[in-house]
Amino acid sequence: MLGYGTSVAVGATSASAPQFQSHGTDAGGAQGNFYRWANSVGGSTIGMFKSRGTSPGARAIVQNGDTLATVIGYGDDGVNAPPAASISIVVDGTPGVGDMPGKVKISTTSDGAAAVTDRVTVDNRGFMSMVSGSFGRSGPVTKSADFTVGDAENSIIVTKGSSCVATLPSASSWPGREILIKTTVAFTTVSASANVVPLAGGAAGTAILAATAGKWALLISDGTNWVVQMAA
Incomplete structure (x- = not known):
C-alpha cells in the first residue's frame, strides 16, 4: 500500500481488498502514469494477464467465457464502495496456440442498484450487441446469386x-x-430454412419476398426466428 497504512476494501459489501493500493488526497497522489519516450507511433501500455495455472509460472490455457481483465470504477456510499461501471475483456470462443478470440463488455450500475449490468458487448466478430438487442451496420450489398448473409x-x-x-x-x-432485404427483379426470395415469421404472424416458413420488383422486408431476430416487422 502507498499513502495509507490500512487496506480499504471495495465492492457492494466491501468484500474485496486489492493487494496493491495507492491512496492520495490530491490528483497526483491518486493516479498512476506510464511514460514512453520513443520516436515511434507506439504509446504506453497497461496489460493484465489471466491463466488457469494454479501457481505463478504454471501455464494453463484459458477457456471460453473466462474474464481476462476488468477495469472498475468504485464510489464511496458512506459504508461500502459499490461499482458504478466496468469494462471487462472476456474470452469469446475456444482459444488455442496463437488464437485468443475476445470480446469487450461495458457495464453500468442502474440508479438504486449496487451492481453493474451488462450494457454493450463487442464480440470477436466486431458485432456490437446491446442489453435490449443487437445491431450492426454496413452499406447495402448486392446479391446476384443464392447467398449467405454475412456477419456485417x-x-x-x-x-x-x-x-x-x-x-x-x-x-x-x-x-x-435487423436485416433489410429488397429485390429489384420479379422473382421470389426465400429462406434456406423455415425460420421466417411472416408479417401477419403465425408459423415460421421460408417466404421472404414475393415475385415483384421493388418488394422489401425488414427482418428482426427474436432469438428463435427472423420476424418480418415491416414489408411492402
Whole structure:
C-alpha cells in the first residue's frame, strides 16, 4: 500500500481488498502514469494477464467465457464502495496456440442498484450487441446469386434473375439484429430454412419476398426466428 497504512476494501459489501493500493488526497497522489519516450507511433501500455495455472509460472490455457481483465470504477456510499461501471475483456470462443478470440463488455450500475449490468458487448466478430438487442451496420450489398448473409451485412439488394435462396444467420446467435432485404427483379426470395415469421404472424416458413420488383422486408431476430416487422 502507498499513502495509507490500512487496506480499504471495495465492492457492494466491501468484500474485496486489492493487494496493491495507492491512496492520495490530491490528483497526483491518486493516479498512476506510464511514460514512453520513443520516436515511434507506439504509446504506453497497461496489460493484465489471466491463466488457469494454479501457481505463478504454471501455464494453463484459458477457456471460453473466462474474464481476462476488468477495469472498475468504485464510489464511496458512506459504508461500502459499490461499482458504478466496468469494462471487462472476456474470452469469446475456444482459444488455442496463437488464437485468443475476445470480446469487450461495458457495464453500468442502474440508479438504486449496487451492481453493474451488462450494457454493450463487442464480440470477436466486431458485432456490437446491446442489453435490449443487437445491431450492426454496413452499406447495402448486392446479391446476384443464392447467398449467405454475412456477419456485417444488414442491407441487401437481390438482383438474381430467378428465385433466390438466402441463408440467414442463426437467429439465436443474433437477438435483435435487423436485416433489410429488397429485390429489384420479379422473382421470389426465400429462406434456406423455415425460420421466417411472416408479417401477419403465425408459423415460421421460408417466404421472404414475393415475385415483384421493388418488394422489401425488414427482418428482426427474436432469438428463435427472423420476424418480418415491416414489408411492402
